[in-house]
Amino acid sequence: xxxxxxALHLIDSNGIVVVKSHQPINKMKIKILLLVAVLFSASFxxxxxxxxxxxxxxxxxxGEKVDISTLVGNGKIVVINFWATWCVPCKKELxxxxxxxxxxxxxxxxxxxxxxxxxxxxTQKVKTTVDGAGWTYTVLLDxxxxxxxxxxxxxxxxxxxxxxxxxxxxxxxxxVDGDEFLLEEKLKELAAK
Numbered sequence: 316x317x318x319x320x321x322a323l324h325l326i327d328s329n330g331i332v333v334v335k336s337h338q339p340i341n342k343m344k345i346k347i348l349l350l351v352a353v354l355f356s357a358s359f360x361x362x363x364x365x366x367x368x369x370x371x372x373x374x375x376x377x378g379e380k381v382d383i384s385t386l387v388g389n390g391k392i393v394v395i396n397f398w399a400t401w402c403v404p405c406k407k408e409l410x411x412x413x414x415x416x417x418x419x420x421x422x423x424x425x426x427x428x429x430x431x432x433x434x435x436x437x438t439q440k441v442k443t444t445v446d447g448a449g450w451t452y453t454v455l456l457d458x459x460x461x462x463x464x465x466x467x468x469x470x471x472x473x474x475x476x477x478x479x480x481x482x483x484x485x486x487x488x489x490x491v492d493g494d495e496f497l498l499e500e501k502l503k504e505l506a507a508k
């Protein structure tokens with residue numbers, strides 16, 4: 316029985332080939348390479364957790380333009396939630412969060428910003444949806460999806476949690492009932508820092 320492998324490809328959690336070899340490699344070397352790959356992935360993910368928001372212009376419902384990066388890092392915890400009028404789980408999540416929002420503001424000093432990725436044809440639908448749901452947080456528009464592309468996520472709902480210094484410390488894709496309680500745990504943790 317041989318104690319070596321003739322080809323090896325190690326791929327990190329982001330799908331990037333970190334080691335590629337066609338030379339014989341013994342099992343001890345494989346273990347070391349796997350450890351290096353895991354550590355590399357962990358440090359990459361850790362570095363991602365301190366990313367700042369890009370400087371991208373979005374629009375308020377009244378038509379005023381604002382640079383999204385200026386809305387964070389002002390000593391407040393901020394949650395940015397991406398949604399669309401056609402996305403049922405998005406609207407359910409934002410409605411459930413809205414029920415807790417006033418309490419969260421008092422307990423954690425959090426600000427929620429809902430960013431619609433609906434195109435410009437649906438801007439009026441956004442305002443109608445927000446007014447009808449009675450959401451009390453800031454709603455912004457990203458009709459060309461510039462911010463969505465810069466953050467490189469696939470589809471809403473998608474949330475970012477940003478600490479008091481403006482660092483993106485958590486992301487969450489999708490929504491199922493109860494996710495707002497997981498979000499609250501993260502807010503508690505950040506408020507305690």
